[in-house]
Amino acid sequence: MARQLFHFDRPRRFVAGTVGEPGDRTFFLQAADDGRIVSVALEKQQVAVLADRLEQLLDEIVTRTGTALPASEPDTEALEIPIDEEFRVSAMALAWDGDTGLVVIEAQSAAEDPEVAEETLLEDVDDGPDALRVRIEPNRARAFVQRARLVLAAGRESCPLCGQPLDPAGHICPRQNGYHRAPTPAP
Template identity: 75%
Template sequence: MMRQLHVFDRPNRFVAGTVGTPGDRTFYLQAVDGPRVVSVSLEKSQVAVLADRLEQLLDDIVERTGTALPAGESDNDALAQPIDEEFRVAAMGLAWDGDAGLIVIEAQAPVETAEEAEETLLEDVEEGPDALRVRLDPRVARSFVERARRLVAAGRPPCPLCGMPLDPNGHVCARLNGYHRGTSLDS
């Protein structure tokens, strides 16, 4: 299949964002450069992993080069509208382009085999899954990490017993095994 590769080199904006209320949110990565907007959906856990791996990569770069990479300007704006999902993210890749001094992030659409994903991720090939590839200044990447962390933390609070998210309408906790304090079994 012919691959559609959405490439953004130092876009005006690259953020993670959501649509919906906690417990019913859809997560997106969105790249914006002028009138061009590309949005791809993904899981909350993928946003968290991307933020963690990106921070590790940035810390490694600081350690190797000895240069500080503070965050750039904070972006707290909503996602650009309309949000037209290009694809759902199945695989992600992360790299450092040392020659250009840029972070490379690629989010890839689903493929049939893991081997196909490995062969095409971060590669310039004509055949393969659609992908969003963004090249970022490290300061912008650091800002991305901060926003992604706030986004993930803004969800439903966890149950203190089982760690699962608490719903506003109640929570059936596996740790309580159906027992509720104050109820009698003698009824």
């Protein structure tokens, strides 16, 4: 199948964000530049893994080059409108382009053949799953990580006993042998 590759080289904006209320949010990666906006949906856990791996990559770059990579201020604005989901992310890849000094992030849709998906990540091929590829400066990558952590923390509070998310009406805590645990009032 013909592949649609959404490529952004140093976009004006690249962020993780959500639409919806905590407990019923849809997570997106969004790149915007020169009048075009591309949004791809992904799972909350994928955002967390991307932020963790990106932070590890940046730390490794600092270790190997001995150069400090300060962060910019995280972007705290809402996602840009329209938020039209191009695809749902199935696989992601990160790379460091030492020649240009840019971080490469690719999010790819699901492929019918898992081997094809693995072969097409970070590759310029005509056939394969759709992908969003973004190349950004390291300081903007740090700012992405900071914003992703803020977005993840803005969800529902966790139960202090079991760690599962608390619904507004409370939840049935397995650590309480199935007894309904009422939410604690905010101070």
